[in-house]
Amino acid sequence: MPVIRVEDLTYRYNGAEVLSGIHFTVERGVYLAIVGPNGSGKTTLVKNILGILKPQQGRVDLFGTRIEDFNQWEKIGYLPQRLSGLNTHFPGTVTEVVQMGLPKKDPGLLSRTLDAMAIGHLARRLIGELSYGEQQRAMLARALIRRPQLLIFDEPTTALDPETRGIFYGLTQELSRKEGATVVLVTHDSGVVGQYAQHLLYLDKKLIFSGTFRDFCASVDMEGFFGPASQHIICHQHDLKGSGR
Template structure:
């Protein structure tokens, strides 16, 4: 049973197709990278998968259940792209935000998760007082605290320094390998896609490519979309990881 199954999904806004006829599936434990140009519908696809937006046509299943009947939301950790709209006067502390929605607040798990993201010292600070990078680390901690079965990240590393970015990628890869966590990563960080993702979905309002890296690297069509240099960079980094690990 796939963790995510998307079947013939179309979403329109003001009569225009934002994404159309999207079909793909993600199996358990897969690290999937979703890439595509700006406005290609990556975030829209994620919001349709999570039930935030309702598609015009098509079907989404999470853990084998139709999205309309899905209730096991604790299995999903999500980091949205847009945190810049955060109200700077919001009076929530990092501890309150990270534990948001948890039925049982466990101080030990909280401390461990915050320290994992190197923000243990910020637990009692207000989220609006932090730098964008610190806010992003807090939001990552929120997504990871339950150790969910499915992690969905929409541009997670935009504001992160290289060190935290490395921590983030290593952590999610480790979760994918050891715990069988399924990871969906929407990013413009092509290097990271090559290094960490096993499968690739290239989107430009519709699916241009969906498959493994081996297929991607062998595809001459993809050279046309990505350009030879980018395709080579992605494949080279993926090969290096494959040969080392």
């Protein structure tokens, strides 16, 4: 049973087609990167997968259940591209936000998760007072604290410094390899995408490519899309780190 199944998904906004006929599956333990130019529908696809947006056509299943009926949300860890409505005066502390929705508050787990993201010292600070990068780390901690089976990250490293970026990728890879978590990563970070992800989905309103990195690197069509130089960079990174999988 695939963790994610997307069938013939079409989404229109104000009559304009943002996604058209998208079809793919993601199996358990796969580390998938979704790439594509700005406005290609990556975030819209993620929001459709999570049921935040409702497609006009097609269906999405998570863990074998239609998204409309899905209720095992504790299995999902999601980090949005940008918090849609965060009020900078929001009086919640980092601790309150990271533990948000957890049925049982475990101080030890909280402390370990915050330390892993190097924000242990910010536990009692208000989330609205933090820099964007610190907020992003807190949101990563929130997504990771439940040890979810499916992690969906929408451009998670945009505001992170290189060191935290490395920690983030390391943690997600560890979750994927050791605990069998499925990771879906929307990213523009072509320099690292090949290092961690096994599968790639290239989107430009339609599904241009879906498959393994090996197939991607061998694809002449993709060379046409990315240009030989970009494709070489992505594939070279994958060869360096990914060959050991």
